[in-house]
Structures are given as C-alpha cells and as structure tokens.
Amino acid sequence: MGGSNGASGQAKTPKGTDLTAVAQDYLKLIWSAREWSDEAVTVGLVAERLGVSASTASEGIRKYTAQGLLTHARYGGVGLTPTGEEYALEMVRRHRLLETFLVENLGYRWDEVHHEAEVLEHAVSDRFIARIDALLGHPRHDPHGDPIPLPGEHLDRSDAVPLSAVQPGDAVIIRRVSDESAEMLRYFAGHGLTPGTQLIVGERKAFAAGIPVRLAGSGKDVALGGQAAAALWVVPVAQG
Numbered sequence: 001m002g003g004s005n006g007a008s009g010q011a012k013t014p015k016g017t018d019l020t021a022v023a024q025d026y027l028k029l030i031w032s033a034r035e036w037s038d039e040a041v042t043v044g045l046v047a048e049r050l051g052v053s054a055s056t057a058s059e060g061i062r063k064y065t066a067q068g069l070l071t072h073a074r075y076g077g078v079g080l081t082p083t084g085e086e087y088a089l090e091m092v093r094r095h096r097l098l099e100t101f102l103v104e105n106l107g108y109r110w111d112e113v114h115h116e117a118e119v120l121e122h123a124v125s126d127r128f129i130a131r132i133d134a135l136l137g138h139p140r141h142d143p144h145g146d147p148i149p150l151p152g153e154h155l156d157r158s159d160a161v162p163l164s165a166v167q168p169g170d171a172v173i174i175r176r177v178s179d180e181s182a183e184m185l186r187y188f189a190g191h192g193l194t195p196g197t198q199l200i201v202g203e204r205k206a207f208a209a210g211i212p213v214r215l216a217g218s219g220k221d222v223a224l225g226g227q228a229a230a231a232l233w234v235v236p237v238a239q240g
Contacts, residue, residue, distance in 0.1 A: 089153070096146055173197065
C-alpha cells in the first residue's frame with residue numbers, strides 16, 4: 001500500500017483518548033496539515049483550521065509544548081514530538097475508520113462524513129473502534145483514499161502526486177481525493193472521479209481552461225480546473 005510502512009506492533013501506543021478533546025484536535029490537525037504538504041504549520045494556520053483566535057491557538061501550542069507533545073521554535077513552525085505523533089495517529093485512525101463505517105454501513109455520502117467523524121472520534125471507546133475495524137475487514141484506506149494507520153504504525157508520505165503535476169499522455173490511477181471541500185467531493189462523485197479510477201491525461205490546449213482527462217473505463221472526458229486537479233492525487237498505472 002502506498003503511503004504506509006508498518007511500524008512496531010510491539011511497542012505500547014499512547015492512548016489519545018487519555019487527552020482532552022481539545023488536545024486531540026490540536027495534535028490531529030498538526031499531523032494532518034503535514035501529511036500532504038511540505039509547508040510549515042504556523043500558529044495562524046492552527047487558529048484558522050480550529051476556528052479560534054491566534055492568541056488561543058498560541059496558548060494551546062505553548063501548553064502542549066510544555067507537556068512534551070509539540071515542538072515550536074520561536075517564529076518557526078509547529079511540530080509533533082514522537083509521543084505527540086503517536087497520539088495524533090491514534091486519532092487519525094479513529095477518524096478514518098469512522099468515516100469508512102459511516103459510508104459503507106450507514107449509507108452516508110463521502111462528502112457528509114467529515115463532521116460526523118469529528119464528533120464521534122472523541123466519544124466512542126477503543127473497544128468500539130476495534131469492533132468497527134473488524135466489521136469493515138481491517139481497511140487500509142478511508143473513502144477518500146487516505147491511509148488508515150494500524151495501531152502503533154508510522155505513516156510515511158505517499159508517493160502520489162497532484163494530478164496538476166502529471167504530464168499529458170500519462171496514464172494514472174486516482175489514489176486519494178482531498179476532502180477539504182464537500183462541494184468538490186460531490187462534483188468528483190458526479191463525474192466518477194474516485195479512488196481507483198484510471199485516467200488518461202490529455203494535452204492542455206491554448207486558450208482553453210482546465211486539464212483534460214479521459215476516464216479509462218467509460219471513455220468519458222472531463223476538463224478539470226486548477227483547484228480540482230490539485231485535489232486529485234494520483235500514481236502511475238504501473239504502481240496502482
């Protein structure tokens with residue numbers, strides 16, 4: 001599976017559920033912000049994504065840095081300590097298993113599950129999560145193609161790249177779809193642009209908007225704007 005390397009199943013994993021819901025949100029957000037991006041995680045970014053003031057985010061970061069969960073260089077980026085990363089990955093695992101359960105067992109659409117999972121991940125027990133995992137057959141990816149870490153597993157960066165970086169004529173498979181925009185997810189679903197779909201990238205034409213792609217299975221042609229192309233992460237067909 002692209003994007004994950006098995007890590008020690010023997011090591012004792014910290015329990016993210018021992019933390020407050022606010023701490024869980026900080027750690028998961030900081031890990032997720034770096035999963036598909038090399039940009040530094042700033043106080044401003046944390047504040048924006050958590051919907052809090054910059055002073056509140058700064059205070060939270062100071063608090064969790066003092067607790068040994070975060071690192072924060074003065075005027076620099078915010079990062080996770082090894083312990084903080086283990087807590088964060090536990091919450092990522094919970095979130096993605098819950099999203100998968102909501103789609104596969106409760107009939108939710110993939111654009112509806114993020115908020116529900118955000119609420120449930122703080123409330124359900126470890127036993128409940130284990131039961132869901134077993135019921136689903138231990139899935140390795142959520143409905144958007146994001147990897148679901150095993151307990152105690154470290155996830156390396158996937159080898160997928162944005163569709164916007166692919167050369168014309170290349171045959172690729174969608175590995176992951178960004179879930180930042182529910183509206184865009186509905187657009188992708190309506191055009192069959194979901195993980196596992198094979199695409200042929202067409203030539204960009206002068207004065208024409210978008211990147212043309214052809215769905216290999218149906219032969220359908222779709223022109224994708226820059227924002228949409230950046231939200232689709234793909235791998236060459238040989239890797240898919």
